[in-house]
Amino acid sequence: MKCSTKYSLALAAIMVSPLTAAAAEVEPLTLKFAEWLPTTSFATEYGAAPFMEKVEELSGGKITFEFYPAEQLGRGSESLTLLQTGVADIANVSPAYIPEKFPLSGVVELPEIVQGSCSAADSFYELAQPGGAIYEAEFKKHKIRPLWVGNMGKYRILTSDKEVSSLEDLEGLRIRTAGGPMALTATALGSSPVRMQGSDVLTSLSRGTLDGVYFPVRGILDYGLAPALDQIIPNLTVGSFGLTYSISDRVWNSLSDQQQEILVEAGQYAMKTYCDYVDNSEPEVIAVLKNEHGIEQTPLSDNELTEARAKLQDVYDQWAEPLENRGLPAKSVIKGMQ
Structure with missing residues (x-):
């Protein structure tokens, strides 16, 4: 992952600090961690779980968690409120669910901007730390800060009972998006965007009220959507979905320097563990979708791909x-992600 010099030096200082050796000096602490995703989600398996394990390792078992997955404390759209009210200390705050609170953070939902999960996560993390454009405009005023960030990789177009072999075939299709920039993308490609949370998609596909989805390929397996889908366009990225594992300022400011360092180091570890999985797993998952569920790949031709990207530039x-x-530095945030 690319890092600025300042960021690299700060991270290097943390990585060489004798945290494990000093674990005996860490004050005991239990943190309430709210995760709207289920334990079966790849983000939980390769991100949240490794984060908690690393924190406990570095603290010698002094820092532990009460973990509440699968919306036990609230829906994804309520994660920020959980932090602000003290119901949770750490939570997966997903900007796409509350775009009115995090409009700039929606940059990861732009088409083609996430070309690699790790490079995108690293860029977003820098923007969302104190001094960064996204932190100063959004996270700071909501009194939270990301310990680590991630994304669900490249969103692809998948369809049900609709043969898609060209851009023309996408016109008029009812496509599930996460809202925001993805809705603009669907419209640019001639489709009708329908915003809904992932948990509601299968029912809509089965009833025929949706013709397709913008979704990460591993998410198709996690949400059990494969039986309701037939085709995937594997060579066009229509956006992504951001995850920010954030801690409230109330809790952060109450921690000792050692406790803060442990959470930061564990966050960096989880961010790398998770994004490596996302970057490396897509070909294998696409093969599973084809071999086990009959979902065929229908890539766009070079000419169609060029035409699609021209439309998406707008x-x-x-x-x-x-x-x-509105006075928000959206253009500089785009540059920061590229």
């Missing part, structure tokens, strides 16, 4: 201009 301006008019 999405960047459509997303950025209203934010710039």
Whole structure:
């Protein structure tokens, strides 16, 4: 992952600090961790779980967690409120579910901007730390800070009972998106965007009220959507979905320097563990979708791909201009992600 010099030096200082040796000096602490995703989600398996394990390792078992997955404390759209009210100390705050609170953080939902999970996570993390454009405009005023961030990788177009072999075939299809920039993307490609949470998608596909989805390929397995889908376009990225594992300022400011260092180091470990999985697993998952569920790959031709990218270029301006008019540095955030 690429890192700025300042960020690299700060991380290097943390990584060489004798945290494990000093674990006996760490004050005992139990943190309430709210995760809206289930334990079977790849984000939980390769991100949240390794984070907690690393924290307990570095603290010599002094820092532990009460973990509440699968919306036990609240839905994904309520994660920020859980932190602000003290119901949770750490939570997976997903900007796409509350875009009115985190409009700039929606940058990861722009088409083609996430070309690698690790590179995108590293860029977003820098923007969302104190001094970064996203932190100063959004996280700071909500009194939270990301310990680590991630994304669900490249979102692909998958369809049900609709043969798609060209851009023309996408026109008029009812496509599930996460809202925000993805809705702009669907519209640019001639489809009708339908916003809904992942847990509601299978029913809509089965009833025929949806023709397809924008979804990460591993998420198709996690949400059990494969039986309701027939095709995937594997060579066009229509966005991604951001995850920010954040801690409230109330809790952060009450921690000792050692406790903070442990959480930061564990966050870096989890961020790398998770993004490596996302980056490396897509070909294998696409093969599973084909071999076990009959979902065929229908890549766009080079000419169709060029045409699609030309249409999607306008999405960047459509997303950025209203934010710039509100005084938000959307264009610089785009540059920071590229």
